[in-house]
Amino acid sequence: xxxxxxxxxxxxxxxxxxxxxxxxxxxxxxxxxxxxxxxxxxxxxxxxxxxxxxxxxxxxxxxxxxxxxxxxxxxxxxxxxxxxxxxxxxxxxxxxxxxxxxxxxxxxxxxxxxxxxxxxxxxxxxxxxxxxxxxxxxxxxxxxxxxxxxxxxxxxxxxxxxxxxxxxxxxxxxxxxxxxxxxxxxxxxxxxxxxxxxxxxxxxxxxxxxxxxxxxxxxxxxxxxxxxxxxxxxxxxxxxxxxxxxxxxxxxxxxxxxxxxxxxxxxxxxxxxxxxxxxxxxxxxxxxxxxxxxxxxxxxxxxxxxxxxxxxxxxxxxxxxxxxxxxxxxxxxxxxxxxxxxxxxxxxxxxxxxxxxxxxxxxxxxxxxxxxxxxxxxxxxxxxxxxxxxxxxxxxxxxxxxxxxxxxxxxxxxxxxxxxxxxxxxxxxxxxxxxxxxxxxxxxxxxxxxxxxxxxxxxxxxxxxxxxxxxxxxxx
Numbered sequence: 520x521x522x523x524x525x526x527x528x529x530x531x532x533x534x535x536x537x538x539x540x541x542x543x544x545x546x547x548x549x550x551x552x553x554x555x556x557x558x559x560x561x562x563x564x565x566x567x568x569x570x571x572x573x574x575x576x577x578x579x580x581x582x583x584x585x586x587x588x589x590x591x592x593x594x595x596x597x598x599x600x601x602x603x604x605x606x607x608x609x610x611x612x613x614x615x616x617x618x619x620x621x622x623x624x625x626x627x628x629x630x631x632x633x634x635x636x637x638x639x640x641x642x643x644x645x646x647x648x649x650x651x652x653x654x655x656x657x658x659x660x661x662x663x664x665x666x667x668x669x670x671x672x673x674x675x676x677x678x679x680x681x682x683x684x685x686x687x688x689x690x691x692x693x694x695x696x697x698x699x700x701x702x703x704x705x706x707x708x709x710x711x712x713x714x715x716x717x718x719x720x721x722x723x724x725x726x727x728x729x730x731x732x733x734x735x736x737x738x739x740x741x742x743x744x745x746x747x748x749x750x751x752x753x754x755x756x757x758x759x760x761x762x763x764x765x766x767x768x769x770x771x772x773x774x775x776x777x778x779x780x781x782x783x784x785x786x787x788x789x790x791x792x793x794x795x796x797x798x799x800x801x802x803x804x805x806x807x808x809x810x811x812x813x814x815x816x817x818x819x820x821x822x823x824x825x826x827x828x829x830x831x832x833x834x835x836x837x838x839x840x841x842x843x844x845x846x847x848x849x850x851x852x853x854x855x856x857x858x859x860x861x862x863x864x865x866x867x868x869x870x871x872x873x874x875x876x877x878x879x880x881x882x883x884x885x886x887x888x889x890x891x892x893x894x895x896x897x898x899x900x901x902x903x904x905x906x907x908x909x910x911x912x913x914x915x916x917x918x919x920x921x922x923x924x925x926x927x928x929x930x931x932x933x934x935x936x937x938x939x940x941x942x943x944x945x946x947x948x949x950x951x952x953x954x955x956x957x958x959x960x961x962x963x964x965x966x967x968x969x970x971x972x973x974x975x976x977x978x979x980x981x982x983x984x985x986x987x988x989x990x991x992x993x994x995x
Contacts, residue, residue: 577902577903577958577959577960577965578949578952578957578958578959579959579960579961580946580947580948580953580961580962581947581961581962582895582945582946583882583883583886583924583947584939584944585880585881585882585939585945586880587879587880587939588878588879588881589874590874590875590879590881590916591873591874591916591918592807592873592932593870593872593916593917593918594800594804594807594808595800595821595870595917596798596799596800596847596868596869596871597798597799597866597868598796598797598799598849598866598869599796599797599864599865599866599867600795600796600851600863600865601795601796601864602795603790603793603794603850604764604790604793605766605787605788605863606764606787607787608762608763608785608786608787608788609782609783609784609785610638610781610782610783611781612638612757612781613780613781614640614642614758614778614779615638615639615777615779616636616637616638616773616774616778616779617639617775618634618637619636619637619774619775620635623635623636623771623786624771625771626767626768627768628767628768628855629766629767629768629788630762630765631763631764631765632761632762635760635761635762635771635786636760636785637759637760638758638760640758640759643754643755643758644755646751646754647748647751647752647755649751650744650750651748653744653747654741654745654748657740660737661734661738664730664733664734664737668727671723671726671727674723675720675723678717678719678720681716682713682716682717682720684716685709685713688709688712688713689710689713692705692706692709693706760785760786764788764790765790766789766790766791767789767791768787768789769786769787769788769789770786771786772786773785789863790855791855791860791861791862791863792852792853793852793853794851794853794861794863795848795849795850795851796816796848796849796851796867796869797846797847798847798848798849798867798869798871799844799846800844800845800846800871801844801845802838802839802843805838808834808847808871809831809873810832810833810834811830812830812831812871812872813828813830813872814828814847814849814869814870815828815869815870816828816829816849816851816861816867816869816870817869818865818866820868821868827853827861828851829849829852829869831847832848832849833847834848835847835848875932879932879933879934880933881923881930881931881932882931882933882937882945883924883929883930883931884915884930884931885929885947885950886931886945886946886947886950887912887931888950890912891908891909891910892907892910892936892937892945893908893945893946893950894907894908894943894945894946895943895959895961897943902958902960903944903958903960903961903964904956904958904959905946905955905957905958907953907955908936908937909936910935910936910937911935911936912931912934913931913933915930915932916930916931916932917930924947946959
């Protein structure tokens with residue numbers, strides 16, 4: 520019986536708990552049903568938005584447009600400038616220095632014919648006077664020889680007449696003897712007289728025949744004296760050492776009072792208006808470089824405008840197998856008075872400008888990757904897609920081509936492959952990200968699109984600003 524007493528209160532408590540929980544569960548279920556109905560109603564009545572396909576974003580790249588154009592190829596080389604006109608002035612005669620102008624100092628510029636030093640010329644003046652006197656004596660002897668020749672010719676004529684008279688007298692004597700009225704003794708006298716006249720004529724004729732040889736000897740002596748006169752005159756002029764051309768004095772080695780013997784160095788003169796530079800360039804340039812090609816020259820680093828401009832005047836026929844270079848000789852004409860003049864002995868960097876006879880497509884060197892270029896081809900809808908084009912490079916060169924790109928200085932000329940088409944551009948940036956068919960946009964096109972978007976957005980912003988202003992006015 521105790522068990523029945525203990526079960527009665529427990530069942531009563533369970534019934535009470537059930538009566539409390541059951542209404543709550545029903546209320547929760549009703550709320551869930553109502554919430555589901557509301558959610559279904561909202562889903563059924565919500566506005567449907569228009570679905571659009573996602574648009575691919577175009578990558579902005581930098582491009583360049585290049586067509587067939589004349590190309591210039593540069594060949595770099597190095598050389599040392601040297602003067603084309605220089606002279607080591609030495610004493611050509613011996614003598615003591617008696618004059619040296621004050622302006623004759625190392626570094627001074629002098630004109631052609633300017634006096635550098637003058638030597639004592641007393642001995643050379645005397646030698647010139649002596650040669651001139653000896654020449655006058657010979658001239659007088661040659662003149663007297665002409666008179667002597669004329670006199671001998673007259674005497675020979677007279678002797679011939681005497682001989683003819685003696686012959687006639689002898690003939691008359693022979694006729695007299697044949698008639699028996701003459702004697703043999705008288706005939707011998709006539710014969711002796713004729714022989715004396717012939718002997719005298721022979722002596723005179725001999726003297727006359729010797730006149731040409733005597734004249735030739737005197738004329739030879741006259742020529743020798745004339746040469747002595749010229750030598751003496753030349754020595755006299757050599758006593759005054761003058762500049763053979765306009766230039767600058769490198770050094771002056773003598774002063775007044777010094778003795779300058781034959782061959783003594785007096786001064787060194789250098790002409791800076793014309794210089795020559797043996798330029799060592801790659802041997803592979805032999806098929807390109809020609810006489811007359813322009814050459815740009817720098818003494819410092821080869822940047823900016825060249826400091827001097829020359830031209831190729833001759834080309835060495837042989838190449839250096841050790842350095843694989845060839846020598847081209849560049850001539851430079853300059854104003855020697857300018858402060859940035861080129862000096863002999865300066866080390867010079869030169870670039871020979873050669874011209875390609877064929878027009879080629881010129882592209883930046885970095886635009887070519889593994890013998891391919893990325894071309895941004897324009898489509899019918901105005902977009903651009905990447906197309907990979909294989910190319911073959913003819914050669915590369917360094918130059919500034921601001922008409923193509925103001926920042927690039929490394930270029931390549933194409934042999935074949937890419938042919939420019941209207942609307943196609945060559946990509947020169949983000950090359951490691953380019954793939955075939957990729958959508959791209961040039962920087963200029965991106966800027967234009969941004970400007971259009973900004974202009975289209977400006978009216979809405981203005982309207983919103985106006986409504987805000989109106990609300991502010993009503994709120995008070």
